[in-house]
Amino acid sequence: MRSNSLRRRSRHKSNENYSFWLSFSDLMSALLMVFILILFYSMYQHFDMLEVKTAELLRQSGLLDQQVQETEAQKAAAEQQRQENEQAQAKLTESEKLLIAEQAKLLLSQQAQEETQKTLAERQKDLDDALSLLEMQQEDLATARSLLETQQAKLQDQQVRLDALVGVRARIVQSLAQALNTANVRAKVDETTGSIALDASVLFDVGKSELKDEGKRVLDQFVPVYLSVLMNSENQANISEIIIEGHTDSQGTYMNNLWLSQERAFSVMEYILSDENTNISAQMKTRLRQIATANGRSFSNVLLNADGTENAEASRRVEFKFRMQDEQMIESMRDILDGMQDVTE
Numbered sequence: 001m002r003s004n005s006l007r008r009r010s011r012h013k014s015n016e017n018y019s020f021w022l023s024f025s026d027l028m029s030a031l032l033m034v035f036i037l038i039l040f041y042s043m044y045q046h047f048d049m050l051e052v053k054t055a056e057l058l059r060q061s062g063l064l065d066q067q068v069q070e071t072e073a074q075k076a077a078a079e080q081q082r083q084e085n086e087q088a089q090a091k092l093t094e095s096e097k098l099l100i101a102e103q104a105k106l107l108l109s110q111q112a113q114e115e116t117q118k119t120l121a122e123r124q125k126d127l128d129d130a131l132s133l134l135e136m137q138q139e140d141l142a143t144a145r146s147l148l149e150t151q152q153a154k155l156q157d158q159q160v161r162l163d164a165l166v167g168v169r170a171r172i173v174q175s176l177a178q179a180l181n182t183a184n185v186r187a188k189v190d191e192t193t194g195s196i197a198l199d200a201s202v203l204f205d206v207g208k209s210e211l212k213d214e215g216k217r218v219l220d221q222f223v224p225v226y227l228s229v230l231m232n233s234e235n236q237a238n239i240s241e242i243i244i245e246g247h248t249d250s251q252g253t254y255m256n257n258l259w260l261s262q263e264r265a266f267s268v269m270e271y272i273l274s275d276e277n278t279n280i281s282a283q284m285k286t287r288l289r290q291i292a293t294a295n296g297r298s299f300s301n302v303l304l305n306a307d308g309t310e311n312a313e314a315s316r317r318v319e320f321k322f323r324m325q326d327e328q329m330i331e332s333m334r335d336i337l338d339g340m341q342d343v344t345e
Contacts, residue, residue, distance in 0.1 A: 200316040209263030241323040249312035262296025
């Protein structure tokens, strides 16, 4: 297009030598050509701009597609992230459930541990109380042991005294048996207690409490010998009491027999201390008034045969007994010693 225009311009210039006036048609053609040139130039610029715009649009379209792809990728990534989040949330929910379960177990375990600690504290308190009680008991035991040792020392001393008194009693019993045998007095001495029983039928009539003459003669023979042993200088300090006891068989009532046994014991005591009895000295009678007693036992201590039946004749008797100094205490000590021996065994 540009070459045609140049040719026309060249032709026009050649014609200028011949004519300075252009024809109207040439002018219109020239204007048309200018318009066409402007049109073509505008179209060129338009198409050039269109190409630029197209390229730009294509570039932008590519960017847009890329953005769309990136957006889609981001959506996919977001969806994947969402799914992963949901999975993580699900896992987290399961973990939370497990954690809650573990926390519940831990709470129960803590409660159980607290209960256990409480129980242990209570048991520790009980143990402390038991230990305190044990310490108190040990102190009491030590005190009791000390007292026991003291008592044992006393008991040993009492045992010595007991042995001495037993030895004295045995010696007195032996002396009584020898003295009665030497004097030809028919009376049997109990080797253990030293008591001597006189047959009531010799002293009294049946059911009576008044001494018979025969009974007085028996007493005249027996009493001086008996008292000579108990009141001599060797034995007098060891004798605390002389007892005259009346006994009956089981026939009749207890009260009637008690009255009868008491009256018979009184009758024997009354005769021994009376002026009628001159076989013992006034000094012995004075001493008897200080230490002698007369008691009735009714049938509370009857004598038995070998087969266990009552021996009525032997049960009707008058017994002479003696008690030594501190004998009650010694008997108690004997019981204690026997009890201690049983515990030791």
